[in-house]
Amino acid sequence: MSGDDPTATAAPVAIVGAGPAGLAAAALLADHGVRPLLIDEAPRPGGQILRQPPRETTVERWLPGPLYRAPKAALRAVEDRADIAWLGGATVLGIDPPDPLAGRDGFELWVDTGARGHRLIAAERVLLATGAYELPVAFPGWTLPGVMGAGALQTVLKSQQILPGNRLVFAGSHPLQLVVADQALDAGAEVALVAFSQSRPAVLAAAARSLRHLGRHWPKVWTPARILARLAARGVAVRFNTVVAEAHGSHSVTAATLAGLDRAGGRAPDMTADRRARVACDTLALCYGFLAGTELARATGAAWTWDLDAGGWLVAHDGAFRSSVPGLYAAGEATGVDGADAALAKGRLAARAILADRGWATSDSTDAARRRDARALARALAFARDLRRFARPPHRALDRITGADTLVCRCEAITRAGVEAGRQPPLALADMNAVKRATRVGMGACQGRLCGAILARLARPGTGGGQPPRPFTARMPVKPASIAAVAALAEHADAADDDRGDQTDDG
Ligand SMILES: Cc1cc2nc3c(=O)[nH]c(=O)nc-3n(C[C@H](O)[C@H](O)[C@H](O)COP(=O)(O)OP(=O)(O)OC[C@H]3O[C@@H](n4cnc5c(N)ncnc54)[C@H](O)[C@@H]3O)c2cc1C
Known part of the structure; x- marks a missing residue:
């Protein structure tokens, strides 16, 4: 990609998020002669699944295995291209949609590039590929240092090659915790326990159901089974029907209490002594699912839908990944937490919608390519639906803790x-x-x-279902920012408004 462009202030298409969805969209746009600006708060592209280590670092056997093949290929497909502009280490704090009355024809992104300054970036169209983050769970002790998301633990491991602790306990409902436990073991950690909220029969039934995906999604079917066998061989305890109940420690976590879920309905944590275990650890990693990152989209007034198991508040779209705000598109996990393969296909489909809206003529071959992407998405969603059903967080138990x-x-x-x-x-x-x-x-x-x-x-105890809860109103800054950054950006915005006013007066 063309450098880390410190001067970029305008682009025909700005893509926020350089994960699989953003990467796939950027490559396809560039293939069709549109030079997108790809922005990410991470210093290097790749998104959550890759979280690249710093450029100066060489990591042997960086994320080996078939799970990472497709996202790595998407990364390779853009990394060396001069026709994609790249702005890394840049957090988009806010976004103003076009406003003809204010003389603003396109979008204005409020971007914090830390020590490199703060700037407004004008874009004709914007694709939000902002991914997801981990579902937070509140229980006694959850704010102690050492209690973290399994994905956060993995991020530190992937990007910095650092283990945040020595003796780890995992608790969750999502099989990602198996992947992270395995990577932590390889990195030299001791894994004291992996606790699943599902019962053993539920896990076996899901494993049997997943066999129908073996042909198309074999790495995702085979990897958890392989890891469970490896954990057993290495003497790591795996408990089922178990949920986190408490983290102990004064300055940081020193132990975790896990509780059995009641046998009747598997719903309420059973804190009686024989169903409770206290396990010493210096890191408690939680993995109860993901929340879509939709704050930027909601800040523009884009419509949203609610599906707690698919990621909570999701950006609503027309099936081709156009949001309800003209010129604003969303792809990847921001439209539903469906995994990296789905994110790649969504990114390509969103790019096709952008091209169509920019007047790019379709042909038999582009139609055929779009149908191929749609089929790839349908296949990925079929797997994602089964995974979601299996990995559903134990909402009622999480309410009770x-x-x-x-x-x-x-x-x-x-x-x-x-x-x-x-x-x-x-x-x-x-x-x-x-x-x-x-x-x-x-x-x-x-x-x-x-x-x-x-x-x-x-x-909405139990399910988060029923009437969709209205989210907090999303406003700039959507992410933590310094007062200096917000003040500088507000000044830039005032200056831009004045310029537009002058132009209107001159006109
Ligand atoms: C912590 C974590 C770890 C994961 N690990 C794995 C794994 O090991 N294996 C696996 O199969 N799946 C994993 N997943 C799931 C996988 O990452 C996703 O399925 C896939 O990456 C989704 O792609 P995406 O492009 O939608 O979003 P992401 O890959 O999440 O990319 C979104 C990008 O947007 C950027 N961003 C968000 N908001 C802003 C903003 N305001 N300004 C600038 N940049 C912004 C983020 O920095 C991020 O790089 C993980 C998910 C998470 C959250």
Whole structure:
């Protein structure tokens, strides 16, 4: 890609997110003569699945295995191209949609490039491929250092080749925790326990069901089975029907309590002594699923849908990945947490929609290519649906482990009792933004990205289903930012408004 462009201020198409979806879209746009600007807050492209180590570092056997083949191929397909502009280490904090009344014809992205300054980037069209992050779970001790997402642990391992601890406990419902446990073992960690909330028969049934995907998705079917066998051979305990209940420690985590789920319905954590285990560890890694990163899309007023098991609030689209805001597209996990293969296909389909909207003539061969991408997406979604059914978080148990004095909003130090106290109407009926105004929950540095999902679950115990909870209103800055960055960007925006005003006056 053409350098790390410190001067980029305009692009025909800006792509936010250089994971599989963004990479696939960038390659296809460039193939058709459109030079996209690919922006990512990570210093190097690749997204969550690859999280490349720094350029100066050589890593032997970097992410070996068939799971990583397709995303690596997508990365290789763009890395050396001069017709794709790249801006790494750049966080998009906000986005203004076109506004003819204000003289703004295209989108304006508010970009924080840290020490390299802050800038507005104008783009005719924007593709949001912002991925997903890990579903937060609130329980006593969850804010202790050493308690983290399994994906976060993996990110440190992949990008820095660092193990955050020596003795690890994993708890979750998603098979990604097996992959991370295996990678941690290879890196020299001791894995004390891997706990699944599903029962052993449920795991076996899912394994049997997954065999029908063996032909097309064999690495994803075969990898968990292979890892389970490896864990058994290395003496790692794997427990089923078990959920995290508490993290212990004064300055950092020193042990975790895991509780059995009741045998009747597998729903409530059973804290009786014979169903509870306290395991010493210095890292507790959680893996209960993912939340789609849709703040930027929602900040433009784009329509959203709600499906907790598919990633919570998702960007709504027309099937070709056009959002409800003209000129704004979304692809990858932001439209549903469906895995890397689906993200690649969604990225290509979104790029095709952009090309069509820019007047690129279709032909038999482009139609055939679009149909191929649509078929690839359908195949990936068939696997994703089965995985989602299997990996469904134990919502009711997760509701129960959030005690009255458990922190719900760690930024503003607000407990569950603090959120629920005196709410009229009760929390289950309340608008999340009203709860925010009354209690400050969601007003801290994370801007509700963590506590928003916890609150949605508490407001609708058990499923998060029923009426979709309205998310916190998304606003600039959608990610933690320094006051200096926000102030500098606001100044740039004022100057741009003045320029447009002058041009209108001259005209
Ligand atoms: C922590 C984690 C670890 C994972 N590990 C694996 C694994 O080992 N194996 C596997 O098969 N799947 C893994 N997955 C799932 C896999 O990453 C996804 O299925 C796939 O990468 C989705 O691709 P995507 O392009 O939609 O998003 P992503 O790959 O998530 O890429 C989104 C990109 O957008 C960037 N971004 C987001 N917001 C902004 C912003 N405001 N400004 C600038 N940049 C922004 C992010 O930095 C990120 O690079 C993991 C997911 C997560 C969250």
